[in-house]
Amino acid sequence: xxxxxxxxxxxxxxxxxxxxxxxxxxxxxxxxxxxxxxxxxxxxxxxxxxxxxxxxxxxxxxxxxxxxxxxxxxxxxxxxxxxxxxxxxxxxxxxxxxxxxxxxxxxxxxxxxxxxxxxxxxxxxxxxxxxxxxxxxxxxxxxxxxxxxxxxxxxxxxxxxxxxxxxxxxxxxxxxxxxxxxxxxxxxxxxxxxxxxxxxxxxxxxxxxxxxxxxxxxxxxxxxxxxxxxxxxxxxxxxxxxxxxxxxxxxxxxxxxxxxxxxxxxxxxxxxxxxxxxxxxxxxxxxxxxxxxxxxxxxxxxxxxxxxxxxxxxxxxxxxxxxxxxxxxxxxxxxxxxxxxxxxxxxxxxxxxxxxxxxxxxxxxxxxxxxxxxxxxxxxxxxxxxxxxxxxxxxxxxxxxxxxxxxxxxxxxxxxxxxxxxxxxxxxxxxxxxxxxxxxxxxxxxxxxxxxxxxxxxxxxxxxxxxxxxxxxxxxxxxxxxxxxxxxxxxxxxxxx
Numbered sequence: 001x002x003x004x005x006x007x008x009x010x011x012x013x014x015x016x017x018x019x020x021x022x023x024x025x026x027x028x029x030x031x032x033x034x035x036x037x038x039x040x041x042x043x044x045x046x047x048x049x050x051x052x053x054x055x056x057x058x059x060x061x062x063x064x065x066x067x068x069x070x071x072x073x074x075x076x077x078x079x080x081x082x083x084x085x086x087x088x089x090x091x092x093x094x095x096x097x098x099x100x101x102x103x104x105x106x107x108x109x110x111x112x113x114x115x116x117x118x119x120x121x122x123x124x125x126x127x128x129x130x131x132x133x134x135x136x137x138x139x140x141x142x143x144x145x146x147x148x149x150x151x152x153x154x155x156x157x158x159x160x161x162x163x164x165x166x167x168x169x170x171x172x173x174x175x176x177x178x179x180x181x182x183x184x185x186x187x188x189x190x191x192x193x194x195x196x197x198x199x200x201x202x203x204x205x206x207x208x209x210x211x212x213x214x215x216x217x218x219x220x221x222x223x224x225x226x227x228x229x230x231x232x233x234x235x236x237x238x239x240x241x242x243x244x245x246x247x248x249x250x251x252x253x254x255x256x257x258x259x260x261x262x263x264x265x266x267x268x269x270x271x272x273x274x275x276x277x278x279x280x281x282x283x284x285x286x287x288x289x290x291x292x293x294x295x296x297x298x299x300x301x302x303x304x305x306x307x308x309x310x311x312x313x314x315x316x317x318x319x320x321x322x323x324x325x326x327x328x329x330x331x332x333x334x335x336x337x338x339x340x341x342x343x344x345x346x347x348x349x350x351x352x353x354x355x356x357x358x359x360x361x362x363x364x365x366x367x368x369x370x371x372x373x374x375x376x377x378x379x380x381x382x383x384x385x386x387x388x389x390x391x392x393x394x395x396x397x398x399x400x401x402x403x404x405x406x407x408x409x410x411x412x413x414x415x416x417x418x419x420x421x422x423x424x425x426x427x428x429x430x431x432x433x434x435x436x437x438x439x440x441x442x443x444x445x446x447x448x449x450x451x452x453x454x455x456x457x458x459x460x461x462x463x464x465x466x467x468x469x470x471x472x473x474x475x476x477x478x479x480x481x482x483x484x485x486x487x488x489x490x491x492x493x494x495x496x497x
Contacts, residue, residue, distance in 0.1 A: 003133040011038060025251040031241040034457040037228055037251055039238045040134060042204030044116040046109045058085050059234060060201045071096035073104055087128055091119045095168050109203050114165050114182060139207030145184040158183040193232050196465025197426055206237045226254045229458050231422060242420040242457055259380050259416040260297060300334055301376045303327050310376060341370045352388060361392045383412040403434045425454030429469060441480040448473040
């Protein structure tokens with residue numbers, strides 16, 4: 001840990017152990033919005049390969065890939081990635097090739113990640129792969145597993161997965177209990193690797209990022225109001241500041257999507273990360289402002305279409321009363337619509353999962369209609385439905401309808417996400433692209449400018465995604481300028497009457 005501390009000091013950081021909090025990451029210098037605080041390549045990673053979407057084992061790109069001729073599991077985009085991965089894959093290939101074809105096809109990313117974890121440890125122990133202060137198995141050992149907090153059903157599942165790893169590796173001295181605990185560590189510490197548009201590409205384990213941001217009670221390094229954000233550049237995890245962080249401050253990131261009520265966020269954190277957040281955003285639970293916001297984001301709308309009030313349960317439990325106009329909405333009315341809504345939503349999700357986009361958009365529109373009748377206009381559930389409709393219309397190349405739903409989501413995004421949040425920036429980006437496709441250049445410039453204002457902080461400016469976005473904005477500005485000058489010229493040429 002001393003070597004890690006020395007390495008972090010060079011980056012303006014330090015790991016501090018606080019009583020009752022565990023390890024926390026603190027700054028030893030100031031960081032400005034957009035500054036990289038820390039970055040790390042994964043100790044191990046695997047792409048999310050499937051029958052319809054395969055990716056290179058190393059760089060996670062898709063396209064023309066070639067399978068390993070021996071194991072038929074791993075794919076590469078070319079010789080460069082294959083050679084760079086050979087020391088590790090040589091051992092994995094030997095183990096996978098010994099399995100029957102059906103078992104090879106059924107390997108999950110979690111199983112492969114664990115197999116690669118032990119193979120990489122062996123290669124480092126044998127001095128075949130070098131170790132560094134930020135790339136060694138000791139950092140994995142230091143991760144918190146929360147094994148004592150896991151229920152019996154999950155423990156049994158981890159034991160079964162550990163036995164499968166043992167069948168693949170076939171080492172006589174492998175510790176099944178240790179493998180089970182490592183699966184628990186993966187559940188708490190592994191990250192979903194995403195591209196610039198936050199589309200999932202694979203899974204990776206980042207020991208330095210994880211050891212800093214995961215602790216026994218985790219109250220220190222998590223926040224629903226973070227001062228930094230975790231994104232990925234290829235496979236590399238990058239933590240950037242999203243606000244000014246003075247020297248001596250704690251680095252805070254968010255582990256979950258912050259859209260939702262305090263109760264919903266707390267529930268998600270307890271179930272996956274086994275702690276209760278005590279950030280300022282969460283300590284307001286059950287206070288009036290928090291109750292009101294929860295009722296807006298996850299509650300019901302007033303019966304009066306002209307009223308924007310929020311509803312709370314009445315004292316007689318007969319229904320919900322609007323806190324603005326006083327109208328009562330009966331429990332029977334809400335239950336009736338909610339029951340119909342659940343059936344319709346399940347049907348819509350099924351159609352979407354099958355790729356039946358025309359059918360899915362028709363059903364989701366019915367879901368939206370029910371939600372408009374039931375939910376507050378700023379409802380997160382209504383927002384999610386409109387996100388699905390946006391994706392469907394993009395798939396159907398119906399850009400006009402896609403713009404409508406993209407613009408409907410943005411007011412809710414502005415309410416539930418901080419000003420510099422990747423999802424907000426990407427929604428502006430989607431809006432801008434759609435406007436440009438339809439030739440609405442001025443609107444495209446407005447939306448893309450808003451996207452750049454956010455994403456240059458969260459993503460930096462030197463990634464391929466951001467360079468493409470900046471190029472798109474410049475082209476849109478040039479086109480808008482040309483259209484404006486053409487209109488001006490045509491006015492000057494108009495004859496006087």
